[in-house]
Amino acid sequence: MTIVPSSLDNDSCDTAIRASFLHFKFDPDKSSNAHEYLDDGLLILKQGRVKMLVDAAGWIDHLPDGTDFYDYSGRLVMPGFIDTHTHYPQTEMIASYGLQLLDWLEQYTYPTEAKFIEREYADKVAEFFCDEMLRNGTTTSAVFATVHSVSVDAIFEAAQSRDLCLIAGKVMMDRNAPANLCDDTQESYRQSSELIKRWHLKGRSHYAVTPRFAPCCSPQQLELCGQLLDENPDLYLQSHVAENLDEVRWVSELFPQSRSYLDVYDSFGLLGPRSIYAHCIHLDEWDRERMAASGAAIAFCPTSNLFLGSGSFSLDATRRHGIRVGIATDVGAGTSFSMLQTLNEAYKLCQMRRQSLTSLKAFYLVTLGAAESLYLDHSIGNFDIGKEADFVVIDLQATVLMQKRMESASSLEERLFALMMLGDDRCIQATHVMGRRRYSRDS
Ligand code: GUN
Numbered sequence: 001m002t003i004v005p006s007s008l009d010n011d012s013c014d015t016a017i018r019a020s021f022l023h024f025k026f027d028p029d030k031s032s033n034a035h036e037y038l039d040d041g042l043l044i045l046k047q048g049r050v051k052m053l054v055d056a057a058g059w060i061d062h063l064p065d066g067t068d069f070y071d072y073s074g075r076l077v078m079p080g081f082i083d084t085h086t087h088y089p090q091t092e093m094i095a096s097y098g099l100q101l102l103d104w105l106e107q108y109t110y111p112t113e114a115k116f117i118e119r120e121y122a123d124k125v126a127e128f129f130c131d132e133m134l135r136n137g138t139t140t141s142a143v144f145a146t147v148h149s150v151s152v153d154a155i156f157e158a159a160q161s162r163d164l165c166l167i168a169g170k171v172m173m174d175r176n177a178p179a180n181l182c183d184d185t186q187e188s189y190r191q192s193s194e195l196i197k198r199w200h201l202k203g204r205s206h207y208a209v210t211p212r213f214a215p216c217c218s219p220q221q222l223e224l225c226g227q228l229l230d231e232n233p234d235l236y237l238q239s240h241v242a243e244n245l246d247e248v249r250w251v252s253e254l255f256p257q258s259r260s261y262l263d264v265y266d267s268f269g270l271l272g273p274r275s276i277y278a279h280c281i282h283l284d285e286w287d288r289e290r291m292a293a294s295g296a297a298i299a300f301c302p303t304s305n306l307f308l309g310s311g312s313f314s315l316d317a318t319r320r321h322g323i324r325v326g327i328a329t330d331v332g333a334g335t336s337f338s339m340l341q342t343l344n345e346a347y348k349l350c351q352m353r354r355q356s357l358t359s360l361k362a363f364y365l366v367t368l369g370a371a372e373s374l375y376l377d378h379s380i381g382n383f384d385i386g387k388e389a390d391f392v393v394i395d396l397q398a399t400v401l402m403q404k405r406m407e408s409a410s411s412l413e414e415r416l417f418a419l420m421m422l423g424d425d426r427c428i429q430a431t432h433v434m435g436r437r438r439y440s441r442d443s
């Protein structure tokens with residue numbers, strides 16, 4: 001049915017945004033009509049949800065009186081970026097010099113995370129972290145807290161006060177870590193249960209059972225993680241796997257009966273839809289088959305993998321096996337909050353392996369692709385009717401160099417590629433969450 005302009009009234013529209021729009025309907029690897037681009041478009045919203053996306057001409061003069069109108073003409077609007085793995089407590093230790101994973105955890109990460117025993121401290125960092133998400137156009141994140149319950153309360157509260165969509169959970173670790181960060185195993189289960197009741201599916205908050213990684217979790221604790229998943233519908237599970245070769249070797253010593261690192265999690269029932277595994281660098285073909293068949297997702301963390309010298313992830317292997325994948329900042333091993341900078345390094349890692357990452361695929365991966373991998377595409381990821389209106393307003397001319405480069409970028413793909421290579425937080429003019437402007441660069 002074609003809707004005629006006269007059908008717009010206050011019952012169907014309370015907010016309208018004029019800009020260029022880009023969003024994805026499908027995976028560009030699978031369809032030549034994957035994206036929709038409107039050079040001069042109008043996004044019409046009602047109560048924070050998409051009503052329609054149309055050409056501005058023909059509609060702009062028919063907005064009902066009292067419509068909240070944002071004129072971003074000349075700017076590019078995309079769905080809000082989705083970060084599939086990060087650690088808010090590591091914000092203040094980002095860019096700490098010089099070590100690989102296991103030493104880096106001991107020297108920098110654990111001492112920093114110990115500070116989150118204090119609620120006040122956790123609140124300050126959580127507030128900063130959520131503001132940084134908005135400053136970078138990220139409207140959904142899957143986030144690790146620390147072992148402390150108060151650190152979970154802090155991040156969910158900070159996200160809720162900004163209406164951000166958040167997946168988060170209490171880190172569970174009961175061995176091979178400093179005593180002040182080690183859980184009592186049963187207590188970690190009890191605290192997680194309590195946090196699930198408090199936060200899971202409250203507004204835009206989703207709880208993730210969060211065993212840090214197999215070396216820090218006893219078999220009993222991993223079993224209790226499986227129990228939490230069995231007892232509570234639609235929970236997420238987030239962890240790390242196969243990031244670093246010393247870590248992989250350690251896991252084979254701790255769990256000699258398991259076929260592989262991934263198999264440790266699998267044997268405790270921790271592999272399924274809504275499981276998110278960061279890194280997945282050192283997997284074999286059997287592991288990849290299990291990832292695909294289980295419906296779990298990989299969080300590809302390019303800046304972190306380079307920073308810690310962990311190895312090079314194969315994006316083509318995920319394509320070959322049909323595994324769900326998203327891109328992730330992995331702050332503080334990752335070196336940027338910007339999904340643009342993160343795509344920059346993802347592209348270069350692909351280049352090192354002679355694999356492709358086109359600009360269209362890249363922006364699909366940080367929007368609809370991530371939403372699909374997290375099973376959130378019914379509510380976010382593009383501008384389909386009824387979806388939650390999270391979006392980022394991008395200034396393609398934000399720097400002198402970008403202005404110069406854009407002069408000779410004739411196609412959309414070229415401009416997007418220059419954006420992901422040269423862009424960062426300076427390009428984010430505004431970020432809207434559920435339709436409402438929550439960040440503006442210029443004010
Ligand atoms: N493996 C276990 N914990 C961590 C962490 O905090 N960061 C990274 N990059 N890998 C991990």
Ligand code: ZN
Nearest residue numbers: 087240278330
């Ligand atoms: Zn991580």
